[in-house]
Amino acid sequence: xxxxxxxxxxxxxxxDIDKIVYFEADGNYTDxxxxxxxxxxxxMNLGEMEQTLASQIGAEAKIFMRIGRRFIINMQYIYQxxxxxxxxxxxxxxxxxxxxxxxxxxxxxxxxxxxxxxL
Numbered sequence: 001x002x003x004x005x006x007x008x009x010x011x012x013x014x015x016d017i018d019k020i021v022y023f024e025a026d027g028n029y030t031d032x033x034x035x036x037x038x039x040x041x042x043x044m045n046l047g048e049m050e051q052t053l054a055s056q057i058g059a060e061a062k063i064f065m066r067i068g069r070r071f072i073i074n075m076q077y078i079y080q081x082x083x084x085x086x087x088x089x090x091x092x093x094x095x096x097x098x099x100x101x102x103x104x105x106x107x108x109x110x111x112x113x114x115x116x117x118x119l
Contacts, residue, residue, distance in 0.1 A: 002018075015040070024070060024071055029043055037096060067100075071102065079097065083108055088101075
């Protein structure tokens with residue numbers, strides 16, 4: 001199990017990357033949404049989050065994909081991509097299902113990547 005660490009002045013979050021469903025931008029903050037539906041908020045924007053993922057977990061960061069300006073998703077949890085409805089559903093088929101809204105163009109790219117890589 002690979003862990004990622006988010007350290008601030010007042011707290012430390014240690015999160016198993018396999019338990020992260022997606023990251024959501026909130027201005028200069030990023031919400032980390034996990035499989036148990038807990039959310040952690042860290043003081044970095046989505047671009048900084050991408051850099052943190054790359055620097056802390058290296059090649060394992062390939063399971064995460066940036067979708068537009070708002071999300072970085074864990075591709076292991078993609079359940080359904082509906083380009084027409086602009087919806088992406090992330091699920092573990094058992095305990096949770098999150099419905100995200102993204103642009104048609106962004107969803108087409110996700111769909112193409114999924115078909116090419118068979119993740």
